[in-house]
Amino acid sequence: xxxxxxxxxxxxxxxxxxxxxxxxxxxxxxxxxxxxxxxxxxxxxxxxxxxxxxxxxxxxxxxxxxxxxxxxxxxxxxxxxxxxxxxxxxxxxxxxxxxxxxxxxxxxxxxxxxxxxxxxxxxxxxxxxxxxxxxxxxxxxxxxxxxxxxxxxxxxxxxxxxxxxxxxxxxxxxxxxxxxxxxxxxxxxx
Numbered sequence: 001x002x003x004x005x006x007x008x009x010x011x012x013x014x015x016x017x018x019x020x021x022x023x024x025x026x027x028x029x030x031x032x033x034x035x036x037x038x039x040x041x042x043x044x045x046x047x048x049x050x051x052x053x054x055x056x057x058x059x060x061x062x063x064x065x066x067x068x069x070x071x072x073x074x075x076x077x078x079x080x081x082x083x084x085x086x087x088x089x090x091x092x093x094x095x096x097x098x099x100x101x102x103x104x105x106x107x108x109x110x111x112x113x114x115x116x117x118x119x120x121x122x123x124x125x126x127x128x129x130x131x132x133x134x135x136x137x138x139x140x141x142x143x144x145x146x147x148x149x150x151x152x153x154x155x156x157x158x159x160x161x162x163x164x165x166x167x168x169x170x171x172x173x174x175x176x177x178x179x180x181x182x183x184x185x186x187x188x189x190x
Contacts, residue, residue: 003149004164009174015145016068016094018155020126020138021055026071027078028105030055032087034079044090051087056136065092068144070126072098075116076105085109085116095146097153097162099123110169113177117146122153122160 006012023030033054036042052059069088075098076084085108088096095115109116130138145154151164165173175181 004151004166006149007167007170007174010148010165010170012149013145013147014066014068014094015143016066017064018126018140018142018144019059019063019067019069019093020130020140021052021059021069021071021136022123022127022130022133022138023055023136024072024099025074025077026055028076028081028084029078031076031084032081037081037083044086047083047087048091051091052137059137060091062137062139063091063093066094067092068095068097068146069093070097070123070144072123072127073100073120075099075101076109077102080104080108082108082112085114086112089114097122097144097146110172111178113173113175113180115165115169115173117153117162117165119153119160119162122155122162125155125158125160 031052033050036047036050049060075096084105089112095117097117097119099120100118101116106116130140142155148164151162153160153162172178172181175184
């Protein structure tokens with residue numbers, strides 16, 4: 001994979017603790033329950049407190065700032081609710097890596113300045129490694145390093161490749177989402 005240019009303000013890399021949610025087709029209701037979707041007054045802290053509750057009731061309490069969530073395939077399928085991305089972000093998850101994403105989830109994530117990358121080989125390796133686990137979120141104590149310029153994820157001695165993010169998704173993340181990007185282009189206050 002050829003290296004890409006990193007936009008000003010976008011991180012060249014990220015290192016974080018691995019959280020592995022191996023379920024394929026983890027839908028938006030599992031990530032951010034329908035009972036909270038229309039509660040407009042919830043603060044980011046409150047959203048963070050209920051994130052993943054329908055998938056793993058203990059998830060929110062175990063998240064540490066900078067963690068990297070690795071999911072299965074078709075992550076974020078189901079209804080279009082942007083809180084499924086923003087609640088993970090509010091909880092301190094730095095980015096989500098999955099085998100694949102629902103395109104609606106992916107768009108909602110980047111439109112809110114939240115990084116998602118597809119790395120099927122990493123997901124397959126983690127599924128193989130943790131095949132016997134019965135808990136919904138595996139926290140093995142491993143740390144991942146994501147090199148955004150080179151498109152690599154390093155886990156221990158193994159490196160896995162992904163298609164690096166181009167200028168457009170990087171710019172959305174730097175701006176903090178599409179609304180902030182549009183405001184800036186129009187010269188308005190955020």
